[in-house]
Amino acid sequence: MADWSSNLDALSEQGLVERLNLALGQTQPGAAFLSDELWRRRSARTEARMVHLTRRIEQLTWIVTAGTIGAVVIATAALLIAGK
Helix, strand or coil, rough: CCCHCCCCCCHHHHHHHHHHHHHCCCCCCCCHHHHHHHHHHHHHHHHHHHHHHHHHHHHHHEEEEHHHHHHHHHHHHHHHHHHH
């Protein structure tokens, strides 16, 4: 049993899929474990991507906010100058 579960962290995703397919084809115990490991890796990758995108959206929000404040200041100044 230690054979199929050894060094899972060192396996690439493709290697994990191949090992899972082998386990499923031979009805070996541990197929569910390998499937869970594959799902965990994909979930972790998706989570990391979502965190990255959330940070990027936060940065863009601050940029848009700064641009909006700048536009309001310029418009206010133009109206004050035109009113004199």
